[in-house]
Amino acid sequence: MDITNVQHSPMGAHASFTLGHPGPHGGLGLGLAGPAGQNVYVAVEDAPGSGTYHALPFFAADQDDQLARFQGGEEGRPPAPAGPLTALAADQVRRVLDPVTDRWTAGPLDFAVHSPLGALPEPGTAPDEALRRAVLPAVLAEFTVDNTGGTAPLRAFVGYAGSDPYAGMRVVEGPGFTGIGEGTRTAIATDAPGARTAIGFDIPFILGDERHPGDGFGLGQTGLLVFEVPPGERRTHRLALCFHTAEYLTTPERCRYLYNRYHPDLEAVAATALTEFDTLLADWRQAHEDLGAEALSEDRTFMLALAIRSYYGSTELLEDADGRPVWIVNEGEFRMMNTLDLTVDHSFFEARQHPWTLRNVLERHLAHYSYTDRYGISFTHDMGVANVWSPHGHSSYERPGLTDCFSYMTGEQLLNWVLAAAVYAATGDTAWCAAHAPTLRACLDSMLARDPGADGVQTVDSDLVAGGAEITTYDSLDTSLGQARSSSYLAVKGWAAYRWLERTLHALGDTDAAAEAGFRAGRAVKALLASVGPDGTVPALLDEPDGARIIPVVEGLALAHLTGTDVHGEPELTAALRGHLLAVLGSGRCRFPDGGWKLSETSDNSWLSKIYLCQYVARALLAVPDDADMAAADRAHADWLRHPTESRWSWSDQMITGVAAGSRYYPRGVTAVTWLLESGAR
Amino acid sequence: MDITNVQHSPMGAHASFTLGHPGPHGGLGLGLAGPAGQNVYVAVEDAPGSGTYHALPFFAADQDDQLARFQGGEEGRPPAPAGPLTALAADQVRRVLDPVTDRWTAGPLDFAVHSPLGALPEPGTAPDEALRRAVLPAVLAEFTVDNTGGTAPLRAFVGYAGSDPYAGMRVVEGPGFTGIGEGTRTAIATDAPGARTAIGFDIPFILGDERHPGDGFGLGQTGLLVFEVPPGERRTHRLALCFHTAEYLTTPERCRYLYNRYHPDLEAVAATALTEFDTLLADWRQAHEDLGAEALSEDRTFMLALAIRSYYGSTELLEDADGRPVWIVNEGEFRMMNTLDLTVDHSFFEARQHPWTLRNVLERHLAHYSYTDRYGISFTHDMGVANVWSPHGHSSYERPGLTDCFSYMTGEQLLNWVLAAAVYAATGDTAWCAAHAPTLRACLDSMLARDPGADGVQTVDSDLVAGGAEITTYDSLDTSLGQARSSSYLAVKGWAAYRWLERTLHALGDTDAAAEAGFRAGRAVKALLASVGPDGTVPALLDEPDGARIIPVVEGLALAHLTGTDVHGEPELTAALRGHLLAVLGSGRCRFPDGGWKLSETSDNSWLSKIYLCQYVARALLAVPDDADMAAADRAHADWLRHPTESRWSWSDQMITGVAAGSRYYPRGVTAVTWLLESGAR
Incomplete structure (x- = not known):
């Protein structure tokens, strides 16, 4: 696959879900001078119940050192378990990129990110409805997991490790969707039924807890959405990758993102992105054709x-x-x-x-x-x-x-x-x-x-x-x-x-x-x-x-x-x-x-x-x-x-x-x- | 001097002007899990007109690599000038700390930071006036420069290199004061007559421009307030170190800093801190006595x-x-x-x-x-x-x-x-x-x-x-x-x-x-x-x-x-x-x-x-x-x-x-x- 980072970006949000370069070099970046430098996880279990996973290679395997500080003084603590997550090699992954869609495929895993293209009506001259959709600060993704050959449920997850210096990871929820996010600024949400959220220090920490993965736990910078695909099924999970800044961000003249007129917070962005997924994607594909x-x-x-x-x-x-x-x-x-x-x-x-x-x-x-x-x-x-x-x-x-x-x-x-x-x-x-x-x-x-x-x-x-x-x-x-x-x-x-x-x-x-x-x-x-x-x-x-x-x-x-x-x-x-x-x-x-x-x-x-x-x-x-x-x-x-x-x-x-x-x-x-x-x- | 960082902090602003540990380990931190890790400059010219300075040792001498990226391709560019700024050794500085005041003294330089102590009235039960002062998200400082023995104006400066990932450095101005700050979050302001602002990549870059130090220039993360002390004088320059977050910062229940009732932005914080400098400091000293x-x-x-x-x-x-x-x-x-x-x-x-x-x-x-x-x-x-x-x-x-x-x-x-x-x-x-x-x-x-x-x-x-x-x-x-x-x-x-x-x-x-x-x-x-x-x-x-x-x-x-x-x-x-x-x-x-x-x-x-x-x-x-x-x-x-x-x-x-x-x-x-x-x- 090509190893170039792509800025999967909404229009006018100074934001991108940057992905493509192996290692912790992408993620959900908002207002930054470069890639967010986050671990991004797109992983599928090796076999139903195996507990080991392969993922697109967009993360580093290091353990979070914040965990070590919590556990500070305990002598004789056992070493961290061997990582349950292995990065796919670049040559195991096929990638196809166009101005709207960037798609990675490897075995049972298929991950496609879709970004806006097309109409951006002038505020005040176009119907609010068109502007509302055009300025939505989100990109969409489809995470398809193939368990047609499986005889038991296959687990998969997507997520990221946040890097905002001011806020922690959290659950972002609303009617019909759930997600994980960081403070008020970024989130990944899904309307996939049965998806669960988990927050923790790192992947071994989260996956190592088989009892209650992340139920209410809030420490650590890693957030995951965990899916289970029943045997015999191939499921596509829809994702909204959301960005938001609520208030004025320029000085000395104060301006705020115009999208606040329609989308007051991450939850509203996620709700719109997931509810209007089909329409948005169809519009963007049409714009790609028109190009x-x-x-x-x-x-x-x-x-x-x-x-x-x-x-x-x-x-x-x-x-x-x-x-x-x-x-x-x-x-x-x-x-x-x-x-x-x-x-x-x-x-x-x-x-x-x-x-x-x-x-x-x-x-x-x-x-x-x-x-x-x-x-x-x-x-x-x-x-x-x-x-x-x-x-x-x-x-x-x-x-x-x-x-x-x-x-x-x-x-x-x-x-x-x-x-x-x-x-x-x-x-x-x-x-x-x-x-x-x-x-x-x-x-x-x-x-x-x-x-x-x-x-x-x-x-x-x-x-x-x-x-x-x-x-x-x-x-x-x-x-x-x-x-x-x-x-x-x-x-x-x-x-x-x-x-x-x-x-x-x-x-x-x-x-x-x-x-x-x-x-x-x-x-x-x-x-x-x-x-x-x-x-x-x-x-x-x-x-x-x-x-x-x-x-x-x-x-x-x-x-x-x-x-x-x-x-x-x-x-x-x-x-x-x-x-x-x-x-x-x-x-x-x-x-x-x-x-x-x-x-x-x-x-x-x-x-x-x-x-x-x-x-x-x-x-x-x-x-x-x-x-x-x-x-x-x-x-x-x-x-x-x-x-x-x-x-x-x-x-x-x-x-x-x-x-x-x-x-x-x-x-x-x-x-x-x-x-x-x-x-x-x- | 003691080399311990001290969090010079307002009450209830999750902020501190952290200073004391040699190197780039302090600065204006707001909402952070540790010191901001910024270069902080408190410097006095070695002699009137010398163009070289000694400063408290709270910075690293590295040149900003952002400058190199601007100049990207030019072969044969001359090497950066030798730094005009030398850090004082810890044993050249005397330091005295109490719960309100932290003071460093070295030769003609005297720098004292004053932090709030005392009344924090309960909102709704106390007069607004008392609460307004108590929640002011600022600490104060006095920067005294002794040029009593000089025969020409002696230059001095204070400043810092911002570290917010989302915003740039800027001039923060209002009636009777000027300052430098970073986006909407932090600033250092002064009411000292004649103080000038400068923004640039680093100290050699700013001080190397003798013609128009920073007049309107906005690139780089370093901001300075530059003073000139006339010969025969010892001048104390008052500083307000200001913090601000305007809108809600907690999720999912939204709360914002209560100080927004009285202090809507950095400019308002600076104005209050400088106008009421004497009263605030007297109150804090009384509280220290009461302790x-x-x-x-x-x-x-x-x-x-x-x-x-x-x-x-x-x-x-x-x-x-x-x-x-x-x-x-x-x-x-x-x-x-x-x-x-x-x-x-x-x-x-x-x-x-x-x-x-x-x-x-x-x-x-x-x-x-x-x-x-x-x-x-x-x-x-x-x-x-x-x-x-x-x-x-x-x-x-x-x-x-x-x-x-x-x-x-x-x-x-x-x-x-x-x-x-x-x-x-x-x-x-x-x-x-x-x-x-x-x-x-x-x-x-x-x-x-x-x-x-x-x-x-x-x-x-x-x-x-x-x-x-x-x-x-x-x-x-x-x-x-x-x-x-x-x-x-x-x-x-x-x-x-x-x-x-x-x-x-x-x-x-x-x-x-x-x-x-x-x-x-x-x-x-x-x-x-x-x-x-x-x-x-x-x-x-x-x-x-x-x-x-x-x-x-x-x-x-x-x-x-x-x-x-x-x-x-x-x-x-x-x-x-x-x-x-x-x-x-x-x-x-x-x-x-x-x-x-x-x-x-x-x-x-x-x-x-x-x-x-x-x-x-x-x-x-x-x-x-x-x-x-x-x-x-x-x-x-x-x-x-x-x-x-x-x-x-x-x-x-x-x-x-x-x-x-x-x-x-x-x-x-x-x-x-x-x-x-x-x-x-x-």
């Missing part, structure tokens, strides 16, 4: 599924003190809130699935996280970190006086807001564009001011850098991608923005501004074309002809195309970029030895989200063939996510020579959704 | 102060959904709620400081955590664990079929409820006794039924043990103290309970029952006297004359005396117990080599809370001289709490050969308050 991913290759399906689940695992749908919805995509392990250079990369996915969340983020950025420097308007890198809102007009990230990581991204974030707005507008909301005409004009003016030579390219730094230099979203890469001034990557993005502003401002009647935008777009093309070297490649920095070569110079074509610009209307540009890409890939300058794409020829740090987007550009817009080379790259990229140890971080972005080294547990991989826009077999 | 501990020796003062702070660090004052107060003492690192065998040990302290909390616990035990077995009424071991209420009538701890740890304590808990009720009644609330006459009678009947031979001693086990055997509170000790049947320790406690029931039921007019109680008390004395061996000692188990000898056979005398029984009215009993105690101590049977008391001659596990109580019995009731031997024992016991590594657990109970091994971070040490009842110099 149209069936033509993707196995590696691409794997990466897209993983990326979608990690994206939702980072999302928060909140409401503010006035009941207005607030959408947050946390930045994976870093948990920065609505980082704008991620927003633009998420925009394709959000525009397809729930465009209102993109609008929600754009409007909050404009209202609270825009600012004006010497040149005009721009937007902060993010809105805060780990549920702490930054002071308005400031990000949690940017600092003056620097030339790399943590410097300002003023110029790029200006483009990112414009282009994300353009992606949103392309969903058809022309009224929104009209309402924001003054802002769009201010954005254009700010772009123009940052291009004092009228070259169509940003050539100055914001005064906020105070002696430092602006950077781009590629903050931890080398200068070739990290520097904003004269960046060819930003030049193409800027061209995409100018072209969209040209059309949009024209439509809004601001013809002079539109003309200037068009002029600068042409200048940008000119500057790019002028930079093409004798080998047909474009330098990363337009003013360093002998400098490094990078793949992402093509990235902006995706934004242009997806915001309505006919990229083939600039045949010289696309031809140049096609030549560039074929050259840097074909020559191996921007390849790793495994065939994976290397964003910059001078850095071993490569980012999957950006590779995905540039692959889309290559195939869909630059007619780079989807051939064996491309498949080899896919295999390399997928294998990076199947790393023997680092795949515990689920979908990760920053890969140093193919090993996740940062930006782990990360939402940005949904750039892969652009693959679904390609025509033909993939 | 009357000035005659205690240095070791006893140290242990009492430590114990009081660990007790309050385990307390929770909640209100239920109907606004009724709920008092919980969590069981230290185990966090079981209102463990009844601890309640009786806390009763002396609570009866003195706030008797209504004792009544509150007794009434909840009676209402929800009593049950009836074959013999009659008894009470559960506890009410739940880690904010999870057990099902009514069940504890989180007790299980059938066992003979040691986790078995039932039915007989002992019956005595504990009666005796804790007796301690409460001795505060003067005779109406409460009258209202509970039927319960007291039921308790007596249950005691009688457990003594079918009418020997005055429990000789049967509850049917709930289902083939196992009842145990006592000494669950992790050897059988000599762990077995309930025929326990001489329980026999003396039973005698104390019978005597109190005799008088109380008589006063309530139930003369027959009173007479039977008196008869059984006499029988208990007889049984104890009959067990005295040729060497003058009483066996731990009355039916094992050659078995082990234990100290706690005398423990019940304290309960008898403190509930109004004239123990000297049983001269044979007191003489026998005096002879026993002198023999087991004098012979070394119940001594460790360091002079510390060994509760059982056959176990190396000894419990400080029980030693304290038995020391009180020895000196106050059995005329054992308070001599050099006693002082040597005090020194041994205090040194156990000054252990080179285990003193990070603050006050701990279970000591295996003088090393804390369980029941750490524990409330039970307030049995030491009985020392204040002794007459003469101590």
Whole structure:
């Protein structure tokens, strides 16, 4: 089986039931920067009455040391019994993953986890009923145990060892269901008749008590749901994996999860998840069908599924003190809130699935996280970190006086807001564009001011850098991608923005501004074309002809195309970029030895989200063939996510020579959704 | 300086600013099973403008590895600058501790932490104003920096690195104060003019940025308050160390902290703490004076102060959904709620400081955590664990079929409820006794039924043990103290309970029952006297004359005396117990080599809370001289709490050969308050 952790995540709950990487590396995580690191148990008795079990390999066999502290002083206590639980080896288990269902099968055990996909209606505009279901903070599971060949009841159990520092394990009960949970935050519940709960220090402790497994006992961090399957039967037990935070969690502006309107606590979540199990699952499967991913290759399906689940695992749908919805995509392990250079990369996915969340983020950025420097308007890198809102007009990230990581991204974030707005507008909301005409004009003016030579390219730094230099979203890469001034990557993005502003401002009647935008777009093309070297490649920095070569110079074509610009209307540009890409890939300058794409020829740090987007550009817009080379790259990229140890971080972005080294547990991989826009077999 | 962690704790907030043990072992802990394990910084610049600092040694020098993940891919990044911060060595710091104030002094640095002591009025019966102040979830500190000899401003800072898994660090501001905090739960605030906040990954990162230290930057878990002291001045900066949990935290019955009535968030806590700093501190100092501990020796003062702070660090004052107060003492690192065998040990302290909390616990035990077995009424071991209420009538701890740890304590808990009720009644609330006459009678009947031979001693086990055997509170000790049947320790406690029931039921007019109680008390004395061996000692188990000898056979005398029984009215009993105690101590049977008391001659596990109580019995009731031997024992016991590594657990109970091994971070040490009842110099 694949050993990659998957964030089985509700939508907007900043939560996931993470599972897949052998060992205690998954579990029910809520609001965390990484996997919960819990023991998760999915176990079936070896034979009826044997008292020994095999389980999916998602736990460590260590005994809980809390038990030893209780028993502190007793000398001569017998050693703990040999563990009754054995982990299945990875090669004994078959696993199949798609964006909704992750299924493990081994002998009599079949365990499938189902996560939401599909409608996420805008609060206030959709019937409450649809919103109520969409925001349910739960994922579903089916635990099937086959005792058709047995002659006595076969026992099985699921459960986990909680890791909340503030609360203990408990029984979570309601009409028609029972479950085990941790405090007010997480629970696993079932409506399977006859299921029993047990709480204790560890598996030997719980299973060793044959008399009254856990009846009322409450010590220890391990909670189990225990099932018995009668002989001759194959039973499927339904599970709801539930998450909940009741009250405000952001500061200083207080917001709480919007789902509290409908689901006031874990018990309510469990009741809804189990009562509406069939409907929910049918909806999610329909959404999976609607996604149209069936033509993707196995590696691409794997990466897209993983990326979608990690994206939702980072999302928060909140409401503010006035009941207005607030959408947050946390930045994976870093948990920065609505980082704008991620927003633009998420925009394709959000525009397809729930465009209102993109609008929600754009409007909050404009209202609270825009600012004006010497040149005009721009937007902060993010809105805060780990549920702490930054002071308005400031990000949690940017600092003056620097030339790399943590410097300002003023110029790029200006483009990112414009282009994300353009992606949103392309969903058809022309009224929104009209309402924001003054802002769009201010954005254009700010772009123009940052291009004092009228070259169509940003050539100055914001005064906020105070002696430092602006950077781009590629903050931890080398200068070739990290520097904003004269960046060819930003030049193409800027061209995409100018072209969209040209059309949009024209439509809004601001013809002079539109003309200037068009002029600068042409200048940008000119500057790019002028930079093409004798080998047909474009330098990363337009003013360093002998400098490094990078793949992402093509990235902006995706934004242009997806915001309505006919990229083939600039045949010289696309031809140049096609030549560039074929050259840097074909020559191996921007390849790793495994065939994976290397964003910059001078850095071993490569980012999957950006590779995905540039692959889309290559195939869909630059007619780079989807051939064996491309498949080899896919295999390399997928294998990076199947790393023997680092795949515990689920979908990760920053890969140093193919090993996740940062930006782990990360939402940005949904750039892969652009693959679904390609025509033909993939 | 002493290196013991102290839980500087508000009353009823299950919180403490734990500090004292070198390394990252303290910090702002809320709802935890142990110290928060945070870096805490209290630092003063070595000289004005030097840029290097010395600090109290409560941090680790490691660089935050989160920073490395941000900078992930950049090759050739320069190594981190040499740390600008050096920890003071323990021998460079002077420390003075009392139950209110803990003060560290080193050169120009003076840091004093002040914790509440005194009135905790009963909600609903006292003016709101007094309750509002008493429940404030904060401790205070004064950070004095001496720059009288300086010729330029001297910088200093305090701060901490948060450890909440769910939230980031932030600025906490309000009128007249600023601070740094973590999410919604903890903060340090100051009203010192000119104080500035800084947030970052670690100290080198923050101090290395001379340009704009942390202005708006929000990444990293380290938050600092930075001060500048002008030349020629010595300034004291006031600090409020604040805790908060806004909403319900217990399940399934929901309760929230009662302080939310007055203090809705961290900002409100900080504002009150700083505005009312003088009044609060004056009140606490008066309460310290009222305690009357000035005659205690240095070791006893140290242990009492430590114990009081660990007790309050385990307390929770909640209100239920109907606004009724709920008092919980969590069981230290185990966090079981209102463990009844601890309640009786806390009763002396609570009866003195706030008797209504004792009544509150007794009434909840009676209402929800009593049950009836074959013999009659008894009470559960506890009410739940880690904010999870057990099902009514069940504890989180007790299980059938066992003979040691986790078995039932039915007989002992019956005595504990009666005796804790007796301690409460001795505060003067005779109406409460009258209202509970039927319960007291039921308790007596249950005691009688457990003594079918009418020997005055429990000789049967509850049917709930289902083939196992009842145990006592000494669950992790050897059988000599762990077995309930025929326990001489329980026999003396039973005698104390019978005597109190005799008088109380008589006063309530139930003369027959009173007479039977008196008869059984006499029988208990007889049984104890009959067990005295040729060497003058009483066996731990009355039916094992050659078995082990234990100290706690005398423990019940304290309960008898403190509930109004004239123990000297049983001269044979007191003489026998005096002879026993002198023999087991004098012979070394119940001594460790360091002079510390060994509760059982056959176990190396000894419990400080029980030693304290038995020391009180020895000196106050059995005329054992308070001599050099006693002082040597005090020194041994205090040194156990000054252990080179285990003193990070603050006050701990279970000591295996003088090393804390369980029941750490524990409330039970307030049995030491009985020392204040002794007459003469101590």
